[in-house]
Amino acid sequence: MLFVIIAIVCxxxxxIAxxxxxxxxxxxxxxxGMVTPDFTGYKEIAYALMQTIAFAMVGVSLGAVAGFFLSFIFDNRLVHMSCAVLRSVHELFWALIFLQFFGLHPLTGVLAIxxxxxxxxxxxYAE
Known part of the structure; x- marks a missing residue:
């Protein structure tokens, strides 16, 4: 009932105009536009695609290296629980959090991954 009242107030x-x-x-x-797409900007699209792939590869590589070093101390309860919390938050939410700090910067996407x-x-690695 509380959410209905909040929704009505909001x-x-x-x-909604x-x-x-x-x-x-x-x-x-x-x-x-769906039937006849415009490919005049294909160079920009290709550049953005390569940039996205590069961000993903750097993010995964950085995560794999950090995970390797974290695996040595994973038996510590604090590290184990911290990793569980970090795993439970989706990458999109990490990106939204980092967007507040770094803005639209490549570091935002890399850290979110x-x-x-x-x-x-x-x-x-610990298992």
Whole structure:
């Protein structure tokens, strides 16, 4: 019941106005874009794809190395529980947390991948 009251109160502060006057025209434009995609910016798309793969590889590598070193002290209860907490938070939430500190920086994505992966690797290597 409390959540319903909170939702009703938040409804007055939300921005739910319809911004387009012709939603069917917008839907048709979206469908046309799906059928006939525009590949004029393929160089930028390829660069962004390579950058994403590089971020993922650096994050996984950093996490694997950190997990290797954490595995030596994994029998410590504090380290074991800390790794369990780090593993329980999804990468997207880590990215949202680091976004507040670093902004849209490559370090945000790398750390968001590396931290839970280090905890996973620590558990796997320790076992």
């Amino acid at each position: 409804l007055f502060f939300s921005d 319809i911004t387009t006057l012709h939603p069917w025209k917008e839907m048709a434009r979206l469908a046309q 590396a931290i839970p992966f280090a905890a996973i690797c620590a558990k796997v």
